[in-house]
Amino acid sequence: MRLIIAEKPSMARAIAAALPGAPRKQEGAIAAGDTLVTWCLGHLLEQAPPDAYDPALKQWRLDTLPILPERWKLTPRPKARGQLAVIRRLLKQAREVVHAGDPDREGQLLVQEVIEHLGWKGPVLRLLVSDLNRPAVQRALARLEDNARYRPLYRAAECRARADWLYGINLTRAWTLTGRQAGHDGVLSVGRVQTPVLGLVVRRDAEIRDFTPRPFFVLWADLAVAQGRLRAWWAPGEGHPLDDQGRLLERAPAATLAERLPGAEGRLTALATQEKRQPAPLPYSLSALQVDAARRYGLSAKAVLDTCQALYERHQLITYPRSDCRYLPEEHFAAARATLEGACRADDTLSRWLAGADFSRRSRAWNDKQVGAHHALAPTGRHMEPARLSATEANVYRLIARNVLAQFYPALSTREVKAEFTILDERFRARGQEILEAGWKPLFTTRDEAPPLPPLTEGEACRVDETGVEDRETRPPEPFTDASLIKAMMNIARYVEDPAVRRTLREHDGLGTEATRAGIIETLVERGYLVRRAKALRATRLGSALIASLPEAAGRPERTALWEQRLSAIAEATAEPAPFLAELVEDLRRLLAHADAAGLKRALAEARGEEAQAAPARGTRRGGRSRTLNQSAKGSRRATQRRTS
Structure with a gap:
C-alpha cells in the first residue's frame, strides 16, 4: 500500500x-x-x-x-x-x-x-x-x-525551528524576569523576527514624535507659450538660502521675484524629451499582493492571507498562495488562454479585461530560471461563481487575475518632457507626460501620472501671466500601515545602517517569509506591542519600552536578515546547521548579559511619559491610555505558551 x-x-x-x-x-x-x-x-x-x-x-x-x-x-x-x-x-x-x-x-x-x-x-x-x-x-x-x-x-527548516526556540525561550525568560523586578506583571516576549519588526515601528514613531517641521517656500509662474499654457516652478540658485534638497528657506526672495514676474517675457532655453516603455507589473507574490490589497481595499496582511487560503483551498480558484515568487513556469504559457478564459468569463470586470488580451504576447513573467519551489499566484482556470465569493474574496481574486491578464497587454508607452525657461535671468522648470499607448495601464488605474505639456520648441518665447508663492512645511514620515510594514519587511536592506551588510542583503532581502509576515504583525498586536489606529500601526508604551531595554542589535533587522541568508545556504546544501547554531549560542550569551531590571524600569517610565505627552496631540479619548496598557498586559499573558519567533 x-x-x-x-x-x-x-x-x-x-x-x-x-x-x-x-x-x-x-x-x-x-x-x-x-x-x-x-x-x-x-x-x-x-x-x-x-x-x-x-x-x-x-x-x-x-x-x-x-x-x-x-x-x-x-x-x-x-x-x-x-x-x-x-x-x-x-x-x-x-x-x-x-x-x-x-x-x-x-x-x-x-x-x-x-x-x-x-x-x-x-x-x-x-x-x-x-x-x-x-x-x-x-x-x-x-x-x-x-x-x-x-x-x-x-x-x-529544522535549524530555523531550533534557532527560534533558543532565541525566543532564553530572551523571553530573561526579559520577563527582569521585567518583574522592574515592576511589570506579564510576559515580555522576544523573538528573532517579531522584535526587529517591532523595532521598525518604534523607531518610526520616534521619528514622527521628534520631528520638527521647517517652513519652506515655492514660487510658481503660469506661462503663455506658442501653443498653450503651462505652470513652471522657480529653481532658485546657490545664492539663496536653501536646504540640502534645494528648498527655499526664506519667503522674501520668492515674494520679491513674484512681484517682478507678471508680464515678463523669457525663452525656453532647454528641452528634453524621452520615450519610455514600461512592461506590465509581474504576477503577485503573497507579500506584493498584501501590499496592493492593503492600499486598495484597506485589508490587513492577515486578512489577505486568510482570503488567499480560502480561494486556494475552499474555492480552488488560485494556485498555492504562500509564494515569494513573481514569475510563472514557461510550460504554463501554452495553457494561459484556456486558463484565463475559464477563470474570468463569469465576472464583468475580468471578462472586459479578458477581451482586450492578446495571447500571442509573451511577457517576461514566463521564466523557469526565476521559479523555485513555487511560482507566482495565478488563477487555476476553475470557473468562478461570483455568488459563492464574499466581497473581499472577489476583490482579491480580481487582483490576482488582473496581474496575470496584464501579461497579455502591450507595454505602457509614454513620452516625458522636461522644459527649462529663463525669465529675468532666473530658471523655471516644468515637466509633463504624454501617454502614447496605454497598454496595461487601464487595468490598474485611469489616472494619468502627470498632465501633458503643450507642444514646445526649444528657443520659443514665453510670457508670465500669473504667479504665486506657496508657504509649505516639511512633513514627518508617515506612520507604518499594514501595507508599508509588509513592504519594509520585504525590502529590509533599506533599514540597515551598515553599508557592507546592506550590500550583502540586497540579494537576500526579507524579514520573515511570505507565510509568516502577516502573522508576525498580528502577533505584535495581540501581545500588546502594537495597536491599530485607523490604518496606522503604532507602538504601545510596552512595545516602546521593550525595544528601549533590549540591546540595540536585538531590535534591528540585521541579525534576522543574515539568519535568512544562512538558512538559505543550508537549504541549498552549501552550509551546515551546526556552525550556525554554535554561533547563535555565543550570540545569546552576549545578549543575556544585557538583561537589566534598572534599565527596563527606566525604559517603562520614559515610555509612559512619552505616551502621555503624545496623547493630547493625537486626540486620545479619556481612559484610552489605560485601555491600551490593559490590552498590553493581557496580550503579554496570552503569549506565555506561544512560540516566540
Whole structure:
C-alpha cells in the first residue's frame, strides 16, 4: 500500500480525487485503489518545552539561562494526538510513503518531521502540488521525486525551528524576569523576527514624535507659450538660502521675484524629451499582493492571507498562495488562454479585461530560471461563481487575475518632457507626460501620472501671466500601515545602517517569509506591542519600552536578515546547521548579559511619559491610555505558551 501524507485535509481530498478509482473515506484517511491518503493538521509536532529536558526548568529563573538542549525533542501538539495515532497505524501497513507537504520550507518540515518522529525507514517520494484542481494534481502525481532531494530544505527548516526556540525561550525568560523586578506583571516576549519588526515601528514613531517641521517656500509662474499654457516652478540658485534638497528657506526672495514676474517675457532655453516603455507589473507574490490589497481595499496582511487560503483551498480558484515568487513556469504559457478564459468569463470586470488580451504576447513573467519551489499566484482556470465569493474574496481574486491578464497587454508607452525657461535671468522648470499607448495601464488605474505639456520648441518665447508663492512645511514620515510594514519587511536592506551588510542583503532581502509576515504583525498586536489606529500601526508604551531595554542589535533587522541568508545556504546544501547554531549560542550569551531590571524600569517610565505627552496631540479619548496598557498586559499573558519567533 502507498501512503500519501498531505499537509492538511483539503490537500488530501484534492489528491484522493485525482487518483484512479472512487475515493472511500476511512478513519483519518481516504482510500483510492491501492493508495491511502492521510493528512496532518498543520504542525502535529512542536519543539518540546524546557521542562521536557529537565523538570527543574519549569520554574523561570535567571540562573538557569541559557537553556541549551543537548538532544532535541519534539512533542505532539495537544489536539494532534489522534491524527498522529492514525498516521502511526497507517505507516505500519505501508510499503512506500509520499510526502505531500506544501512546496516550501515549512511544508517540507511539517510532514517530514512526522515521518521521522514515527520511525519510518522505508522509501519516501515527494509530491509537489501548487494547484488543487484535479488536472494539476494529476500532473503532479505523474512527476513524483525522491524526497532525499529535499533533505537540505528540511534541515534548514529544522535549524530555523531550533534557532527560534533558543532565541525566543532564553530572551523571553530573561526579559520577563527582569521585567518583574522592574515592576511589570506579564510576559515580555522576544523573538528573532517579531522584535526587529517591532523595532521598525518604534523607531518610526520616534521619528514622527521628534520631528520638527521647517517652513519652506515655492514660487510658481503660469506661462503663455506658442501653443498653450503651462505652470513652471522657480529653481532658485546657490545664492539663496536653501536646504540640502534645494528648498527655499526664506519667503522674501520668492515674494520679491513674484512681484517682478507678471508680464515678463523669457525663452525656453532647454528641452528634453524621452520615450519610455514600461512592461506590465509581474504576477503577485503573497507579500506584493498584501501590499496592493492593503492600499486598495484597506485589508490587513492577515486578512489577505486568510482570503488567499480560502480561494486556494475552499474555492480552488488560485494556485498555492504562500509564494515569494513573481514569475510563472514557461510550460504554463501554452495553457494561459484556456486558463484565463475559464477563470474570468463569469465576472464583468475580468471578462472586459479578458477581451482586450492578446495571447500571442509573451511577457517576461514566463521564466523557469526565476521559479523555485513555487511560482507566482495565478488563477487555476476553475470557473468562478461570483455568488459563492464574499466581497473581499472577489476583490482579491480580481487582483490576482488582473496581474496575470496584464501579461497579455502591450507595454505602457509614454513620452516625458522636461522644459527649462529663463525669465529675468532666473530658471523655471516644468515637466509633463504624454501617454502614447496605454497598454496595461487601464487595468490598474485611469489616472494619468502627470498632465501633458503643450507642444514646445526649444528657443520659443514665453510670457508670465500669473504667479504665486506657496508657504509649505516639511512633513514627518508617515506612520507604518499594514501595507508599508509588509513592504519594509520585504525590502529590509533599506533599514540597515551598515553599508557592507546592506550590500550583502540586497540579494537576500526579507524579514520573515511570505507565510509568516502577516502573522508576525498580528502577533505584535495581540501581545500588546502594537495597536491599530485607523490604518496606522503604532507602538504601545510596552512595545516602546521593550525595544528601549533590549540591546540595540536585538531590535534591528540585521541579525534576522543574515539568519535568512544562512538558512538559505543550508537549504541549498552549501552550509551546515551546526556552525550556525554554535554561533547563535555565543550570540545569546552576549545578549543575556544585557538583561537589566534598572534599565527596563527606566525604559517603562520614559515610555509612559512619552505616551502621555503624545496623547493630547493625537486626540486620545479619556481612559484610552489605560485601555491600551490593559490590552498590553493581557496580550503579554496570552503569549506565555506561544512560540516566540
